[in-house]
Amino acid sequence: MAVRRVGEAAVGNLRSPRIWWGALGLLLLGVLAWVGFRYLGWVVFGLFTYYVGRPITRRLLRHISSRSMVAGLTLTFIIVPILLFILLFLGVATNQALQILSSDLTTAVLDRLRLPIESLPSDPVELLVVVLSDPSYSSLVEQFGGFVGVFATTLFNVFLTLIFAFFLLVEDVRLSRWFEDNIFGADSLAVDYFRSVDKGLTSVYFGYTLTIFVVIILAAIIYSAFNFFAPPGIRIPYAILLAVVTGVFTLIPLVGRSVVYAFIVGILSLEALSIDAQLLWIPAVFFVSMVLVFDNVVRTYIRPYLSGKSYHMALVMFAYLLGPVLFGWYGIFLGPLLMVFTVEFITKIMPRLVNDGSDQIDEAIPEVGTGGGSSVEFGDSPDRGETPTG
Numbered sequence: 001m002a003v004r005r006v007g008e009a010a011v012g013n014l015r016s017p018r019i020w021w022g023a024l025g026l027l028l029l030g031v032l033a034w035v036g037f038r039y040l041g042w043v044v045f046g047l048f049t050y051y052v053g054r055p056i057t058r059r060l061l062r063h064i065s066s067r068s069m070v071a072g073l074t075l076t077f078i079i080v081p082i083l084l085f086i087l088l089f090l091g092v093a094t095n096q097a098l099q100i101l102s103s104d105l106t107t108a109v110l111d112r113l114r115l116p117i118e119s120l121p122s123d124p125v126e127l128l129v130v131v132l133s134d135p136s137y138s139s140l141v142e143q144f145g146g147f148v149g150v151f152a153t154t155l156f157n158v159f160l161t162l163i164f165a166f167f168l169l170v171e172d173v174r175l176s177r178w179f180e181d182n183i184f185g186a187d188s189l190a191v192d193y194f195r196s197v198d199k200g201l202t203s204v205y206f207g208y209t210l211t212i213f214v215v216i217i218l219a220a221i222i223y224s225a226f227n228f229f230a231p232p233g234i235r236i237p238y239a240i241l242l243a244v245v246t247g248v249f250t251l252i253p254l255v256g257r258s259v260v261y262a263f264i265v266g267i268l269s270l271e272a273l274s275i276d277a278q279l280l281w282i283p284a285v286f287f288v289s290m291v292l293v294f295d296n297v298v299r300t301y302i303r304p305y306l307s308g309k310s311y312h313m314a315l316v317m318f319a320y321l322l323g324p325v326l327f328g329w330y331g332i333f334l335g336p337l338l339m340v341f342t343v344e345f346i347t348k349i350m351p352r353l354v355n356d357g358s359d360q361i362d363e364a365i366p367e368v369g370t371g372g373g374s375s376v377e378f379g380d381s382p383d384r385g386e387t388p389t390g
Contacts, residue, residue, distance in 0.1 A: 041330030042157045046164035048333045050172075051205035053079050057169050071169035075162055086213060089220075089240065096241040193348050200311070200340035207306045208251075208316055208336070214302055215257075216247030222294065223264075226286065234271045234282060236264055250298070251317040257298075261290045315339055 036043055053074045060070040168175075184190040220243035227235045236242060246260045268283035316336070323335020 042161045044330055044333040044337055046161040048205050049079055049161060049165035050168040051201050053165060053169055055206055067170045071166050075166055093241045093244040096238040193344060196344045196348055197340055200344055204336040204340055211303050211306045212247045212250055215250050215298060216243050219243035219246040233275045234268060234279065251320050257295060258291060261287055311343065
């Protein structure tokens with residue numbers, strides 16, 4: 001009899017609309033997860049764009065009431081120009097890196113193609129016939145077509161990314177409030193966790209990333225100015241490339257940029273010795289200026305202002321350096337994202353799980369600092385507006 005009642009209860013549960021709605025919800029979540037995985041790189045890039053643009057949007061909202069207009073202005077006149085400038089900057093650095101690897105790279109590529117350019121006819125119709133019939137030219141046309149296809153696809157994905165960032169900039173507060181009121185609850189542990197993640201991503205994406213790019217730009221200006229004013233024969237080679245390396249080495253604790261300075265000083269010292277030993281004061285002054293003046297400006301003003309909630313620099317370094325190695329080009333955005341979610345889970349959720357869900361340990365969880373440096377709280381970050389909780 002008891003078995004029959006259990007069976008009837010199970011059949012009744014299967015007939016419950018909640019079961020079928022739940023199954024449909026899981027199916028839809030699975031489809032969304034599949035789509036998100038297919039466009040994972042562009043999704044995390046869109047999140048990065050959102051977190052970079054959000055502090056700017058919050059400031060503009062003090063003067064302009066329309067969120068859509070503010071989001072459009074931020075993306076059009078600030079974010080897109082910054083991305084184009086960074087792309088151009090990295091392009092110059094890549095070109096200088098290729099010059100270091102091989103000065104005969106272009107010649108080698110042309111020799112590999114083995115295109116009989118001198119035998120091409122001058123008549124346009126005959127030229128088209130030759131290009132379409134000759135296998136060597138046909139292969140080149142196919143490669144060019146493939147390049148155009150990749151470029152068009154990338155441009156479309158960038159457009160989708162900007163739309164995604166625009167949507168988040170306009171609807172972030174409304175979305176967070178909806179999830180807080182209808183899914184998680186105002187005082188739930190999930191809301192506390194996602195608030196911490198939101199603060200962490202603001203710090204990492206807006207803070208640390210912009211700190212790196214600001215250091216790159218300032219280093220490029222300093223290196224270029226040094227080359228302009230230095231005596232003939234003494235110059236910093238590949239200034240843009242070394243500026244990019246200087247910014248990346250900002251992630252390395254303790255030594256960091258000093259390694260790059262020492263490398264540059266070594267080059268400048270060799271150049272000075274080849275001209276006149278009395279010119280050795282130039283690399284010495286350069287090193288002292290960079291270590292005592294430039295590094296102090298970065299530590300005292302740039303990093304505390306941009307980096308809100310602080311994480312240990314070793315964690316940030318591994319997130320930025322291992323991300324591209326593990327995930328490809330978008331790993332530079334996905335690595336920090338995973339780092340923030342993991343650190344906040346360990347500090348916010350795991351102690352409660354270990355202590356049987358007790359909420360009395362929340363205040364005892366230590367803040368993840370910067371490894372001995374002064375830790376700046378999120379309230380001191382540039383993003384002082386409303387913080388989404390979802």
